[in-house]
Each structure stands twice: as C-alpha cells, then as structure tokens.
Amino acid sequence: MLLDLVTDHLITWMILVPGVSALALLTTEAFGGLPRLAWRVVGLASATANLALGVLLYATFDPTRTGFQRVDYVPWIPDYGIHYYVGVDGISLPLVLLTVFLVPIVLVACSRQIEHAPRAFVFVALLLESYLLGAFTSLNLFQFYLYAEGLLVPTYLMIGVWGAAGRIQASLKLFVLTALGSVLLLLAMLTVAQLGYLQTGVLTFDLVTPPWGPARGLVELELPMEGPWWQTQHGLFAAFALAFAIKVPLVPFHAWLPDAQVEAPTAGSVLVAALLLEIGAYGFLRFALPLFPEAALLWTPGILTLCVVGIVYGSLLACAQTDLKRIVAYTAIVQLGFAVLGIFAQNLQGLNGSVLQLASHGLAIGGLFLLVGMLDARRGTRELAALGGIARAMPSYAFFLVLVALSGVGVPFLAGFVGEFLILLGAFRASPWHASFATLGFLLAALYTIRMLSRVLFGPAEDTENRKLIDLDWREKGVLIAICLPLVGIGLYPSPLLRRIEPSVSDLLQQIEIRQQRVLLREEPAVPEAAPAAEQGP
C-alpha cells in the first residue's frame, strides 16, 4: 500500500524526500533542536534514500517508450494554467540520476569541513537537491521557472554564508547576471502563454499536453514568425536563449561563474558546476528548441559560433589561471560549451552526445572540485606557484586527480570521451568548420590539464610543506571511487544510458525537424533536400 504510493508518484517523492526532511529538520529547531550529528545523519539518510529512489526510477524506466514517464499532474492554479506537472524522459533521466548521486557524495565529502553553521549547510544542500529535481522534471513552464529561480536562493546562501573572502562581490555578480536572465525568461514565458491563449482559448503553461484536461501543450503551438518582435518566435527565442546562455554560461555571459566558483565552498562549487549549470543546457534542450524550432533554425549558426568561441576562449583562459579552482571553473565553461554545441548541431549524434556529456561532465567536474577542495583543506592554498611535487607525498591523490582530469580531456574509456566524441560527430555533420574549430578545444584541454597536473603533482617538491602532506584517507578514497566508477563505467559501456536517452532525443528531433522542414519548404521551395544542404557546411 505504502510502496504503491511511492512507486505511483516516484518523481514527486523524489522531490519531496529531501525537501520535507529539510523542513522537518528545520521544525525540530523550534522544539530545542537536534545535535549536529543528527542533522548530518538525517540529511545523509534522506539523500541516500533519494538515491535509492533514483535507482528504482532507472530500473523501472522503459527505454522503448518515447514521451514522458512517471507523470504526476495536479492542478494547482488552474485559472492561470499553472499546474504541478512532473515526469521524466530520456533527457531528464540522466540529470535526475546525477543529482541524486552527487548530493549524498557531497554530504559525505564536505559536511565535516563545514565548521560554521553545519546544520544550515545540511538544510541548504537538501533544499538544493529538492529544487534541482523539481527543475529537471517540471513539465509546466511556470513551475520550472519557480524551481529554477528558487534554486538561486540556496545557491546565494551557499556562496554567501560559507564562501571565501570575496563572497559578497561574487554573489552580487551572480545575482546581477541571473536576475537579468530571469526577468527576460519570465516575460518571454508570459508572452508564450498569452499567445497560446489567443490561439487555443485555454491559458496554460504546460509544456506538453497533460494526461487530462482541456489544455494542449505549448510545444504544439505554432508561434508566429511575424508581428511585433516581442511576440514573434525570434524575440521569444532570443529571450529564452539569453536567459539560458547566462545560466550555462556561454561566453560572453560567463563573468559570474569563475568568481562564484572560486569563492564558493567545495560543496557549493561541486553543486553549482555539476548540477546548477546543467539547468541552462537542459533549458535549451527542453524549452528553447521545441518551443521555437523555426526561430532556432535561424539562430543556430550564431549559437554554434558562440559555443566554439566559448570553448576556445574558456580553454585559453584556463591556461592563464594560477588558482587551481579557477582553472577548474573555466573548464566547466568549456565542457558546457561542448554540450550546447551538440544541442545546436540538431542531429541525433549531437543531441545524444550532449545529454551524455551533461552527465559525465557533472561527474568529472564534481570530482575535480572535490579533489581541489581536499588539497586546499590540507595545504591551505590553491596557487600553482606554491604547489608542486605533491605526487610524492600523496600518490593516491595523484592517481585520482590524473584519472578525473583525463576524463575532462576526453580520453577514451572515460566518460568524457563518449559524449564529446558524439558531439563532435554531430557537429561535423551540421557544420564542419564549426566542428573543426571546436576540436581545438581538445588540444587546449590537453594544454591546461597537463599544465595543471605538471605544476601540482610533478616536479621537485621545493616547499617542505608539500613534502609533509598526508595522503587521502579511506573516506575520501571512497568518495572518489564512487565518482570514478561511473566515469569509467560510462566510458566503457555507455549503451544502457544511450539506449534510454535516444528515443526521447529522436522524438524531439523529429518534432523539430518537421516544423523546420516546413519553414524551409515555404521559404525556398527549390531546395527540398535540407539534409544534404546542411552537409555542406555553413
């Protein structure tokens, strides 16, 4: 009976478990409060329970079906078309799994290092998990907006409370850029709903048609291409794209990220880089492309160019940094640039690769930030100049750092390669010249990674501090093993994930293509073969 209740509303439970335990812990404060340890245990237990639910979700996910599974639909403010509407498909599944996987890891790895307000830390981490899951599974535009923007609250807290010295300025930067994006997103969203109302007579924010009720999904609308600019697809797409570009972030909207990452505590860096950023890429995939495919067609070359510029620019800057954490922060920009490149290649290889890339990027960057945090906690500095020769004192650390860093470089048999390889193949189909420049990212990745590894791990340990460091203990090793196992696993055998990603992606692609084809036919009736035309490049 209870089990049925869980399995029938699995997604809802996954959103609720961390959220409710966070709130429950908070309420105990009113009755005298629990000790630190109890908070940690409850927090970890609830995150682990959620991981178990995630495994259940994965196991019961039907890879042969397209469309959304595990749908829950509850009218909330029906007059305005705002509903509680969640479900997963192959695109959100890897992200959901990544979320439930990383949060317990972060709790295990980081909660001991947090000295200031450790209870609040558990609370914020759980809240973040709940919001993230909500954002990745929302099928109602307004609900997504609430979750995605609500996420920023725990993020500000994370950076503002536990951050380093420059945290206030960093969170201000974060606030300025994200606020700009969210205002745009809100306005564009309201416009879309209004246009939908004008076309169908039903006001709704549901992205896809719900299981019951009169509303049709917004993706089925054909939004106009002409008219006042704020009501055309172009204007709306631009607003969505800008909002998500800030979240990803694509260069040149990335200014908030490096500072936020450097100032954030390890846990914050991990969660922001591995999960929060992915909301941007996910937004492109879930909302911007299906809602405005015709406009996307026109904007594609521009966005591809932005991605390639971002990949090269981010890599170059990663080469120029001397703070270990800042290097890793710039690699996040590069990796997500690849993911968006794959999305806008708009073919199966590119999209499949992107979704996989999001998952593997989350693992690798999470691992990297954890490793940087472990070194920082021991050595007290992250400056390359002060480090060097660490491998002698910390061989285990060296082993894990090399392994995780190489995944970011795209070394085969590690998860990073599969996604990047597919993305590149997709990009080569869509636009060979963009793709060729994007491969420069591969070269530059080697440069910054080798530079980082050489400066940190190798060379003579000139500073005596570096000779006295203590190697990883088993708790840390356990955490890193937990990260490395899926990294290697996905690299060796990505098919189980790809098989689940693929039907959704190809379904999405089909919808987009049908509508884009119509535009192409209308505009240029002389060119019926769109695919070979795309073959030839930009």
Added chain:
Amino acid sequence: MVSETPTPDTLLRWIPLLPFAAALLHGISSGIVRRAVPRWLVWGLSCSAAVLAFALSLLGFFRLLARGEGERVLVDTAYTWIGAGIGDSRLAVDLGLRLDPLAAVLLLVVTGIAALVHVHAVAYLEADTRDDRGYQRCFGYLDLLLGSMCVLLLADNLALCFLGWEGVAIGGWLLAGFWYGDREHVRGGAELFVASRIGDVAFLVGTGLLFTAPLAAGLPASLLFADLEASLPALESLVLPAPLGLLGESWRRVDVIALCFLVAVCSRLAQLPLSFWLRAAEGTPAPAAALLLTPSLAGSGVYLVCRLAFLFQAAPAVQAALAWIGALGALVGALVAAAQQDARRVLVFSAMSQQGYLLLALGCGAFVAALFHVVVLAVALAALFLIVGSVLLALQQESRLDRMGDLGRRLPGTHAAAVLVVGVLIGVPGGSVFFSRGSVLTASFGSELLGRDWLYGIALFTTALTAFGLGRLHLLIFSGGSRVPFVLREGVRDAPPLMLWPVYGLAIFAVFGGLFGIPQSFANLGSGQLEASHSLANFLGAALPPAPRGPGDAVELWLAVYATLAAAGGFAAAAALYRGSPQTAARLAEAVPSLQRMLAARLHLDVPLEHLVVRPWVFVVERVLGSGLERRVLGEWLVGGAARLLYAGVQAGLRRLHAGLAHGYVFFMIAGTVAVIGYLLR
C-alpha cells in the same frame, strides 16, 4: 580487401585485455590500496600478461596463416560501445576487433618486443636505483602502453583505433614523466602529450569529416574501415567550402582528410615540425623508451597510414608531402645525431632520422616497404635503446660521450649485442636494414613524385650520415681510450643475463629478420629463381596496396650497391675520426665551428617554436585575454556596468516590482509544497 569473409574468433579480445587487466591491477594497487606488494608478484603479473599477449598474437597469426589467401581475417565483436541514432543516420561503434595480415604483422612485433622489454625491465628497474618507489608504477604504465597498442592495431573502426591512439599518448606521457621529481622530464612528458594531442585533434577532425562519407555513398554512417574504404568513390566527389575563399572556392574533402591524418602521423613519427617532443624520449626509462619510441609511436603512425592507404592514394598531393617531410626529417635527424655529445640524444635523433625513411616510403606509395622497414626498425632500435640503457646504467646515468670510451672490454656482453645491432642499422649487407632500407631507397628512386631525384639523393646521403652517426656512437662508447671518470670506473659492470638475453633476442631478429622481406630482385639473382621471395608481401596479400612497379632488377641491385658504398663511406669516416682518439674529431670541429655549434644545438629547431608559438602564446593568453579582456572588459566594464544599470533601474522604481517577484517565489514554493503534500495525503 573488402570482400574477404571474416571468421569470428574470441581469441582476439584477450590480447589487449590481458595487459589492460595487469595495468588496472597495478593502478588499483599502487594508486588506491597503497600496500607494499612483493616485487615478484608485480613483475610476474606484468610479464605473464605481456608474454601471454605475445603467445596469443602468435596463435592468431598461425590461425591466419592456416587460411587461404582472401580469407585471412579474424573478427571479434564484444558489444556496441557507442551507438547513437536510428535509421539512416544511425551510427554504431562496436568494440570490434579485427585481425588481418597487416594488423597481425605489427601485433607480433609489438607484443614480441613488449614481452622482451618486460623481462629486461625486471632486472633494469632492480638495478636503476634513482627512485625505487616506481617499480609497480613502471610496469603499470608499460602494460597500459602495450594494451593501448594492441587495441589500436586490432580495432576495426576509427573510434576504437582512436582509443588505442590516445592510450599510447597517455602511456607515453606517463612513461616520459616517470621520474617526475625532475622538472626536465616532466616538461618532456608534457611536450610529448601536447604534440600527440595536436595529432589527436587532426585525427578527430579527419574522423569527423570521414564519417559522413558513407552517407554520400548511400550507405549508413559508419566508422568501420571497410565501409570507409567502400565509400571512397563517393568521398572523392565531396568538397568542403573553402573558408574565406582561400585557395580556390572549395577544397576536395579527401585532400583535407588526408592532410589531417598526415599531421597525426607526423606527430607520431617525430617528424618536422612536430618533432619538438623528442626531448621526452631522453628522460624515459630505457626499457620504456625501447617500447615507446619506435614500436609504439612510429608503429602506430605507419599502421594508420597503411590502414587508410586508400585515402592517401586518392590524395596524391598529400602523399608527396609525406615523402618530402620524411626525407627532410631523415636528413635533419641524422645531421643532428652526428654532432650530439649526449648518448641518449644521439639515439633519439637517430631514431627520428630512421623514421623519416618510413614516411618517405609511405609517400612513394611503397606501403609494404614502409611496413617492412618499421618492423625491422622497431626491433633494431628497441635493441639499441636497451643497449645504451645498459651502458648508462653501468655508468650511473652518465650520458656524455666524452666520459665514456673503451667500455668494450668492461662490458663484453653489451658490446657484442651492440656490434650486431649497430652493424645491422648501418646497413651491413645481409642484415635486415640492408633489405628494408634498400626497398625504401628503391621505392624513392622509382617513384614519380616531384623532385624524386632529390628525394633519392637525400635518402642516400642520409644513409651515409646514419652510418657515420651510429659508428661514432659505437666507437665513442666502446673503443678508444677510456675517458670514464675515476669515481665511476669501479662500478662499471656488465648487465646481468636477465637484461642481456632480451637484447640478444632482439639483435638476432634484427640480423635475420630481413629474410622475410628479401626483394624479388635478390631472389632472382640466386640460382633458385624463387617464384615468390618476399614472404612478408605475400602474407600481406591484398591487405595493402601492391608496391609500385620497381625500376627493374639490374637497377635495384645497383641501388643496393650504392647504398652499401654510402654506408661504408660513412662508417669509414667515423672510424677515421673517432677510432684512435677523439682529437682528430675535435680538430675537425674547430675547423668548422659554426656548423658544429649549429648541429650541436639541434639546428636551432626550437627557436622558431619559442619565438613564434610559446612567447606570443604567453602574451596573448595571459595579458590580452586573462588580464585584459576577461578581467577588465568583461568583469569590470560589462558586468560592473550592468550592475550599475540595474541599480539605477531599481532606484527608478523597479524596486517594488522586483522585490515583489522575489518574495513571490518563496511564497509560491512553500505554498506549492504544502499544497502537494496535502493532495498526496488526502
């Protein structure tokens, strides 16, 4: 080639799997568990993996032999590695292995050398006490390198091949930086990795441009070598729009692809301008260098060109470039090697020079000759690396040639091997290099490339230079008066048998290996009138394009005579200069000081790199981008400006609206959560 019927055989997967498993165990043990493992267990595991891989390769080879021509293909598909897309655009990359004669030959060589090198390393690492904490690490790296090489050779598609390709680069990086406490070695390893990455990127671009070619031919997208070859006719008609109208309106796609793979191969064979990583090989432990440099790096490069021979044949301009790069590399390498004072450096640049011949042969379309030469070179150079490694070990890593001399009496075992190997490499008639380099010279003489006379001339001159350089190396080490410092003299001891026997094994193959590739012209010379003498070419059958028509038996024999005379001349010069005392040489060097200095400084090859790449790079990346664009323009002006703008906006009255929104979120979130809970619990 495509029509061969493959036979499934699960034997193949064990060949790469065994070394990988050993590498994995070593990695877990030395990287995670960190408990001291008995040494016998370490080397026992690695050596048995390497020897078994060799035995299995041998078994596979005999299974191939047992089949008739045209059926010599074994396949083993484990599972779909990367599969994406449906319908026409479906792309499935299998973990598919495929053993055909081309792969089999190189596989035998690589696993064979690896097995011997592993055995050698057991004793070498015991004796080399520079850092004894790396025993298990070194074996782990060696196994990683070997496993990657096996995957590269056995892969039936480009993606899996790339996996091996990258693995070789990683293995090389780890091995070159093995003594990571030394900044020079770390830097060398980094250079190796970056150079290799340049090749990797080229490889990836080539792959990306290739993989849609089957679509144009009406086949599903694919990365299988067989499919790619089948779609060549369609590929030849494809073009790429030229960026900014450079060099015409559009480029032939096949040219661009071949150019990409050319870059990849150059980085592997240490040819200009991607030879800057050669320093890396100097810091690699001797057994590792023996396996890494020619068998793995050069072997993989030659293999790739042979595997994609159809592409290069369709792009004659690129092929010609291949030949010229090779010839220049051979010349430059030999020149530089002739003037170095460091034994390791002589060795490394000699290897570069020899590998230049490989590209020359490939460029002339003589794929079989290139394969033959790489097999021979891999063995001979590996032996030479081990020999020099033993010498340096006896001298406690003193590598300056002017502190050696007269070691022949002190190291008789090593000396005997050195005589054999150096003799073979110089090109003593009957040795394997005599035949293999002979076929390269013949191919360059008979080719129809632009400036083929020059190509042949350079190649012939380099033969003399090589004989001079290697003769010099040998004489300075083993003969003349002893210049070994007193502190080291006591410790000079010959290598233990465990180190010597693998070297003898390699040396013996280097002497007799040529028998597998005796050119037809020599066979016709004998009374037997052998029907088919070139057993390597016959075994390869249709796996490689047939050799271009030679210039005729008589001419070929004359070419062999010229080559022998050139080599003899080079060696005689070395003997005249260095046999007695090195004073003659010093006087000669004084006579032309600028040349001597230029050669000793490696022809200043690093200078353009430093001035054209490294310095501008540092300036652009750190100044222009790092502190200028990123911090000043983006950070302060744009974001700072936006902040000010927003602040002004808030002041102007937006405050209420925005604050309302922000409160709204929180309210909605909490209210929504409560509502949902209420619904679920009703």
